[in-house]
Amino acid sequence: THFRLQSRSTPKNVNRCKRTLAEIAVKAVLAVADLERKDVNLDLIKVEGKVGGKLEDTELVYGIIVDKDMSHPQMPKRIEDAKIAILTCPFEPPKPKTKHKVDIDTVEKFQTLREQEQKYFDEMVQKCKDVGATLVICQWGFDDEANHLLMHRNLPAVRWVGGVELELIAIATGGRIVPRFQELSPEKLGKAGIVREKSFGTTKDRMLYIEQCANSRAVTIFIRGGNKMMIEETKRSLHDALCVARNLIRNNSIVYGGGSAEISCSVAVEAAADRYPGVEQYAIRSFADALDAIPLALAENSGLSPIDTLTAVKSQQVKESNPHCGIDCNDVGTNDMKEQNVFETLIGKQQQILLATQVVKMILKIDDVISPSDY
Incomplete structure (x- = not known):
């Protein structure tokens, strides 16, 4: 369809x-x-x-696009059958808190501290590899030394990924977000057919495409344009x-556009007004007139004579008993909106009429209007 x-x-x-x-x-x-x-x-x-x-160049990607790149330029740009660890915990050795102080007064002490940190980080990397992860996506950053170690241990990583993106990645890949490193396990890894880094022309801009996900019910529309205003x-x-x-x-359910639905409603409301003998008749006729405002505006915007066009279309609807006749905005040569294939959703049309009626009722509830001359 x-x-x-x-x-x-x-x-x-x-x-x-x-x-x-x-x-x-x-x-x-x-x-x-x-x-x-x-x-x-x-x-x-x-x-x-x-x-x-x-x-x-705008495209639909059956997966997620993240405005990030691999944390190290020498990491692989394409990973197939990726198993993704999604972390919201820091992926680096623990740092001393501000209220503590570490005194390093000899080279040996500094060397010991460095080796200890490296050993700690090596264990973290090994843990990721043991559970089967081939890519780590982290909400937080890691320093250059950790980044260098990751590259040497052949574990690609992406850092500083936002919370909304992490949630979408988790939904798309069928993975779980891991808040504590100790909770990382094979069943919490997300799966994606291809994870690739794409660069755009000669610019330094790079983005990460996560495609062919385990749960493909998350998609991305990627818009390109000459400037920011165009994209917005x-x-x-x-x-x-x-x-x-x-x-x-x-x-x-649909109704036909071009003002045809409003005109047919207006005809029906006017016909119904005759059945009410009292003052309600005026309110009902006013409602019918209000419905005519849409086709009138359409005719005016299309450069047609508003009143002449509306009366002609309305009489055509009554004469032919065809509720699909509307304003021929595109000058196709037919007033039949069914032939022109112009339609609107029934839900949308119901909401428009309902909201307009509610606004009028709200204004009518105001008892008195105070004008500035009253002071």
């Missing part, structure tokens, strides 16, 4: 890639959707952006598209 997602607020610079971005949004939502429960957890879709490249604009447009696709998973 192909969806064509188009937001009225989509900026012109994003518009040229709307087909590609719409498909990425749909694929991302379907990848994380729980179709049995008809629910989508949008937190599993990470939207990452990096300046550089073209908007067309694309993020906002993609969020709209993701929400539309999520609404279709929750409830796949």
